[in-house]
Structure formats: C-alpha cells, structure tokens
Amino acid sequence: MVMKNRKEFAKCLLFVLAFSLPTLSWGTDLRSQMLANPCLSCHGPDKQSAGSIPPVVGMSAENIQSALLDFKNDKRMGTVMNRIAKGYTDEEIAALANFFTR
C-alpha cells in the first residue's frame, strides 16, 4: 500500500486507531469477562450474591487479590474457594481482582 503524503498517513493512522482501539479494548474486556463469568454464578452478576455466599461488592482490588492468593496457597481456609483459586495463575487472579472492582 502506497502512502502518498503525510496527510494521507495521518488519515490512515486515525482510521486505524478509531477502529482498532475499541476492538482491542473489547478483546481485553472479553478476556477478563471470560475469566470472571463463572464466578458470577455464585457471587452474583452484580457482584452481590442473592443468597448466603459472601459478596464481592465493596471489596478493594487488593483485598480480592490477597484473598484469592491466600485461598490458593491455603493460607486462608474456606470451603470450595481453596479448590477453585488453585485453578488460576497469579496474573489471572490480578485480572479478576481488577474486573471485580472496575
């Protein structure tokens, strides 16, 4: 593809940014959404469980992250959460903590 001049280049760049940025952010969003979706079944689609399961709403990202890491490393004893947290890498746990507090 031939760029005739700077103006053309700028136009092209704008176009690329306009469409690729939202696309990229959608992709990133969908990745976090994918990881977090199964959590919502118990902890509530609005992060607030309808029943007795502890809600995530109101917790800070740091608290969620450290709780999940502690469950994963058996430093905090729960019922199912120790078994579930072990299924995620530390990076994924950080992404989940961000997702739940955005």
Place this chain on the structure above:
Amino acid sequence: MIKRRRFLQYSALAGLSANPGFGLFNSAMAAGGSARIVIIGGGFGGATCARYLAQLNPGIHITLVDRAEKFVTCPFSNAVIGGLHDISYITHSFDKLRQDFNIKVVNGEVRNIDPAGKKVILKKGKSLEYDRLVISPGVDFKWNAIEGYDRKAAQQLPHAWHGGPQTQLLRQQLLAMKDGGVVIIAPPNNPFRCPPGPYERASLVANYLKQHKPKSKIVILDAKDKFSKQALFQDAWDKLYGEMIEWVPGSQGGTVTRVDVKNKTVFAGGDKHQGAVINIIPPQQAGGITHTAGLADDSGWCPVNQRTFASTRQQDIYIVGDACIAGKMPKSGYAANSQAKVCAVQITASLQGLEEIEPSWVNTCYSLVAPDYGISVAAVYRHSSEGIIGVDGAGGVGPRHAEPQVRSMEAVYAEGWYKAIVKDIWG
C-alpha cells in the same frame, strides 16, 4: 473523505473484516449490532446464554424458545422431593429476561431446524430466522432401554429427572407410602445428567423417612460400581441414616434390566425387587431436536468445538449444556451455565470480528445429605489438545474428615448457591 478502495486498505491495516455484515460495523457500534440470535431451551444453558448475550451486545435481537411458560429446575428438585422446599421455589418465570434484558420469549415446541435456510420452524407453523442458533435442549430418555420402562410407565414409576410434574409425583408417592415401605432408586450408567443427583435424592428421601416413616428402607440399584462424591455420601449415610440406605453396585446385581409396572417390581442381576415407591432414572441422550437436526452422533450426544460450542456438524449452530460433549465436564447445571457463558463470549467475539477468546470454565456442585449437612465438588476447566480438561491441582471433592461446621457451612452455601445461580440465569 476516504474512498472505498482506501477504506478497504485501511480496514485491512486495522485488522478489520471488509465484510460489512460483521467486523467493521459491529466494531463501530461496539456491540453485536442487529444480529438475530435464536436460542432453543430456557434452562441453565439456554437462559444463561440469552442473558449474557444480551448484556454483552446491546441492541442484539434474541429470541428464546421454550415449550413451557416457566422453567422448573432439576437442581434442588431433590429438596422438593424430600419436603424441604415447595415446587414454587424451583419454578422460574422468563419475565425478568423479557423485561430487564429485552429478550423475546416464545412459548412453543420446535418442529425442526433448517440449517441451510437458517430457520427454526415451530410446531405451530411459525418460523424464526437466525444468524446464530444456540440449542440447550437438556436430556431425553432412552425409553425401553430398560425393558418395560416407557413414557406410560413413568406415570407410575416416576423418573423425576425433569423438574415439574414428575418431581411432584415422586413426592406424593413418598407421602402416601406406609411406614416400613421400600423405596427403590435406580440410577443409570455414565454419562447422565447430574452425577451426584441420585445419591443426594437417596439422602433427602432418607431424611424425610427418618422423621416420618423410620421403619422404611431405601435400596439404590445402581448400574455403576462407583459414583460421584461416593466416600463423602457413604460416610454421611452411616452417620446420619445408619442402615436405612443400601447401595447395590452394578457388578453385584444393581443393574436394572426390566420393570413390571403392574406389580411394582424391578429385575436386576437375576433378582426381583419389589418397591412401594420406585424411582427409575433411565439412560439418557441429548434432547430430541438435536437428533432430528443431525446434531447428535452415534453416542446420542452432540459433538462440538470445545472452545466455542459450535456444532461440528452444522454451521452457525451451537450446543451447550447436558446435550453436548464437553470433554471432562460433567452434565450439571453449573457446567451448563458456565458453558453458556463461554458460548456467549465466543459468539460476541465472532460478531465483533475478533479472534476466539481463550475459554475458562468452572463447575461447583453442592449436594445436601441433610438440611444441615452439605458436601461439594468443584473444578476449574481449560481447553487443551484433548479438549476440555480440569486444571491440575485444582478442584476435587471436599475433605473426607471435616469438622461438623464445614458440613453445615456447605449446607448453607448449597442453599446460597441455588439462590445465586437462579438469579444469574433468570434474573
């Protein structure tokens, strides 16, 4: 102005599809745009997929088809059979999906699917056109796989493996039974819907009988030699119900091959067993419509791309829940819910012209052994070259030797699980 030729060149640079139907315009609208999605089945798989697709794609057109006006869940139906909850507790309307998520809900039976014309044809003649079709039909029974056990027989010897009138029939038979009666529960071989379900049922029936008809007995005539959460169930049975529950494994005469409805007798491993109440859970296969549409294989279940749930047999059709072959995942309500969310994300990505998203699933399954005694199994799943597999080192059943508080907490969480997941699904 950007001319069309340049536009296409720039689009290619931006990694966008030149097909105006997908990539570009949907990305520009940051949503699935005006795509038409039809979903068959309003249960754990179908209703979840509808809701999550609606949330991810404002403006999308979703039509959910179910034969009933309300959905009665199989999860927690054992609590209804055991008298802990009323049937209304497990009955959910589609009203919130209509009102809060703008999903069109159609009550009707599907006659067939036309994959070439991308249409779902309803029995009442109406047809629904789709861009993508998601089917979550649950299970159908293999009638007469056990000799004499057909639809008619199920009116006398309930399966109670679909929530609804069958659940109530089994409950009524237990209420009408005299003290000292024998309750027979006959689970099938794998794979089947809800692997721990028959054993939770035995537990909650025992809980009822212990209080109201303590001379009665439960015999589980099993086609298998082992079952889900077995050690946890058997420990709890010993502790809570003593001799009341007897489990007969398949290799020791448990496999039921014939029923005599009139004489309330079942035949298993050369023996005859009479029961005052007989609950036959027959062998299963994917829900009916998948067979007429050519979506199921010789196993009776539907092969899918295990990253997306797209049928490997028909284009633009996805199958989630009990009916699909989903690697190591069990056929459970939570699994169906988790699969439906993966499917919704992948359909969204595809409508956006994005690459598939790396999938991730969870299954969390509680069983009540008594109102204050719960046990659980959990797993986190990822996709590998062998399909869907559990993450090593994660998941599994709860500890065998646990403090009573752990069991009572798990009973509390089992109730919480149900309340939460039905809200996640039906709003």
